[in-house]
Amino acid sequence: xxTETVAIIDYGSGNLHSAAKAFERAAxxxxxxxxxCLTADPEVVAAxxxxxxxxxxxxxxxRRGLDAVPGMVEAMTQVxxxxxxxxxxxxxxMQLLATRGLEYTTTxxxxxxxxxVGPIKPSDPTLxxxxxxxxxxRPARDHALLAGIPIGEDGLHAYFVHSYALSPESPDDVVAxxxxxxxxxxLVARGNVAGTQFHPEKSQRLGLALxxxxxxxxP
Amino acid sequence: MLxxxxxxxxxxxDGRVVKGVRFEGLRDAGDPVEAAxxxxxxGADELCFLDITASxxxxxxxxxxxxxxxxxxxxxxxxxxxxxxxEDVRALLLAGADKVAINTAAVKDPDLxxxxxEKFGAQCIVVAIDAKRVSPPGAxxxxxxxxxxxxxxxxxxxxxxxxxxxxxxxxELLVTSMDKDGTRSGYDLALTRAISDSVSVPVIAxxxxxxxxxxxxxxxxxxASAVLAASIFHFGQASVAEAKxxxxxxxxxxxxxxxxxxxRTPL
Numbered sequence: 001x002x003t004e005t006v007a008i009i010d011y012g013s014g015n016l017h018s019a020a021k022a023f024e025r026a027a028x029x030x031x032x033x034x035x036x037c038l039t040a041d042p043e044v045v046a047a048x049x050x051x052x053x054x055x056x057x058x059x060x061x062x063r064r065g066l067d068a069v070p071g072m073v074e075a076m077t078q079v080x081x082x083x084x085x086x087x088x089x090x091x092x093x094m095q096l097l098a099t100r101g102l103e104y105t106t107t108x109x110x111x112x113x114x115x116x117v118g119p120i121k122p123s124d125p126t127l128x129x130x131x132x133x134x135x136x137x138r139p140a141r142d143h144a145l146l147a148g149i150p151i152g153e154d155g156l157h158a159y160f161v162h163s164y165a166l167s168p169e170s171p172d173d174v175v176a177x178x179x180x181x182x183x184x185x186x187l188v189a190r191g192n193v194a195g196t197q198f199h200p201e202k203s204q205r206l207g208l209a210l211x212x213x214x215x216x217x218x219p
Numbered sequence: 220m221l222x223x224x225x226x227x228x229x230x231x232x233d234g235r236v237v238k239g240v241r242f243e244g245l246r247d248a249g250d251p252v253e254a255a256x257x258x259x260x261x262g263a264d265e266l267c268f269l270d271i272t273a274s275x276x277x278x279x280x281x282x283x284x285x286x287x288x289x290x291x292x293x294x295x296x297x298x299x300x301x302x303x304x305x306e307d308v309r310a311l312l313l314a315g316a317d318k319v320a321i322n323t324a325a326v327k328d329p330d331l332x333x334x335x336x337e338k339f340g341a342q343c344i345v346v347a348i349d350a351k352r353v354s355p356p357g358a359x360x361x362x363x364x365x366x367x368x369x370x371x372x373x374x375x376x377x378x379x380x381x382x383x384x385x386x387x388x389x390x391e392l393l394v395t396s397m398d399k400d401g402t403r404s405g406y407d408l409a410l411t412r413a414i415s416d417s418v419s420v421p422v423i424a425x426x427x428x429x430x431x432x433x434x435x436x437x438x439x440x441x442x443a444s445a446v447l448a449a450s451i452f453h454f455g456q457a458s459v460a461e462a463k464x465x466x467x468x469x470x471x472x473x474x475x476x477x478x479x480x481x482x483r484t485p486l
Contacts, residue, residue: 018289018315025293056312057340092340104337127221128421128444130342130390134264134474135221157222157474159295161317161342163390180221202295202317204259205476 003033006215007048010040011065011072013055013092022201023052023211030212042075050215051079055092059101059117059164062092063108073110080112084192086217094188094195095166103164112193115168122181130163135178135198137186143175145187145194145213149206151176156206158186158198165197192219222474223438224264224445225462226297226423227452229254232271234280236453252287258452259292261459264474266292267393267447269320270300271368282314289315299347299393308335312343320393322347323366326373326380329387336388345423346389350377350410351397360409362396369397378413385418392422393447399427403450406433411441423447431457431465438471 006023010016020038027034037044045051053076055062066072080087089097098109101117109117120129134157139146150156160178166185168174175194176187188195194214200207230237235249247253251268258266268288270281278301285298298311299320308319319339325332325346336344349369350362362377381392394414396407406424415422421444424437428448437446451457457465467473 017286018293021290022293056317056343058337061338061340129419130421131221132342132391132421133221133224133444153220156476160221161295161390163341178221199295199317202293204262204293207293 003035004049004215005035005037005047006050006052007045008036008038008052008054009045009072009076010038011062011069013057013062013065016054019052019054019090019201022207023215026208026211027215029208030215032212032215034215040069040072042069042071045072046075046078048079048085050086051076051088053087053089053093053096055090055094055096057092059092059095059103060105060107062096063101066096076110080193084219086214086219087193088214089193089195090201091162091197091199094197095164097188097193097195098166098168101164113166113168113173113188113190113195114170115166115173117164117166120163120165120180120184124181127181130161131165131178131180131184132161134158135160135180137176137178138183139176140171140174143187143189144217144219145189145210146176147213149209149213151206157203158196158200158206159202160184160186160198162197166195220472222264222472223466225434225459225466226265226267226445226447227258227263227459228267228269228425228447228449229453230269230271230449231281231284231300233277234284237271251284252291254453255288255292255296258459259294262463262474262476263294263459265295265297265445267297267299267320270298272301275301278310282310285311285314285316297345299345305331305334305338308339308344312339318343318345318391320345320347322349325384326364326366326375329383332384332387332389336390341388341390344389345391345393346384347393347395348377348381348414349395349397352407352410360413362410362413365397369400377410378417381414382417385420389420391420392418393425394422395425396427400425402427403429405429406437406441408436408441411437411443415442421445431462434462435466435469435471438466439469
């Protein structure tokens, strides 16, 4: 297999070395010859075989950071839509796939997975927000990103830390949910574009397995 | 279902763990990164570094530790101690901390919490509250905030302060009883409960763990979402796995995914 390039987009949103190391380890452990590349260069993104959009922080701040890199949104749109290469958003990176975010102010997203990102409102008022910590996943449909990963109430856990969640317009875009006083969208996918609300790079076994699946994903 | 978190806490001074961690096969008991790797492998749900270095000059050492830990451990990391400005928060997040705990600076300037939360998101801003009971025996319990390791009283009511900073955008509160810290007699459950009942954000119970039943009580009676402990884990009195099994047996929802990766286990 020829070596693939995986671009992790660096647009000033938090530390990405941890994410890069998690991808390197997942690649190594799954025998996948991938070159993991942290980059703020739209040309590197445009040429990459797989693209990861991380994101930590407030929605509007992340969107501003992305827009501040000239040509980045265009490069992402090209690889994700014209070239249909595997694309993974993580946390706010996943939320940015939505139509708009409603954190502090209304901010336009990329609109690739139609829906809004709104505040979590657990039905049980004693449940704390942020939704913070380790939760199990409930599958909504089969997906290559979850292949071979034991999930469900007795399965592995994913690490969440967020106060806002994506509500996709189409339930078909939802691959897995977490339960926290109601359903929380945990994993979305439409064609070659996917996103996790949880942090695979912080989710130990489940996270490394999901990253390995992403590296082998042929949408 | 969301699980109760167990958070081992390492006190770090000048780049070294203050009380060395006693684990089998640990090359350097004083190296925070080595200790972090062990806890990652042991299935800890998060890790907390509390920097008690006095000088500002040593800040680079802490950032280096955080950075090396984040590269080696795929688990959430909270870092606190000496955080005074939005720039301090940014530096720690950029080094690889997932959450940053603000202590004294939030007491002096609660708006720092708002500025940091607006910039980085509430989910990564923890306010560390050090409280001491000030009510006379027999009177309804009340606690005040103390700074500088419990030495300096502020006259600020701890529960009112908790509400204030949660309103400013703190995503989590780390509540330490300065009366209980180091006593091994259990958390101040009334304090934990009073704060947990007053805010909508998660509360971490801290200070005073002597045994595994104390961890259970922190959640069951204190209403905490997470329990922090130091010496019972560091000195091998209990492993993280034993603590989880004990808490699960007591009816708490725990994450029992098993070891994250490698073989090294606590004594």
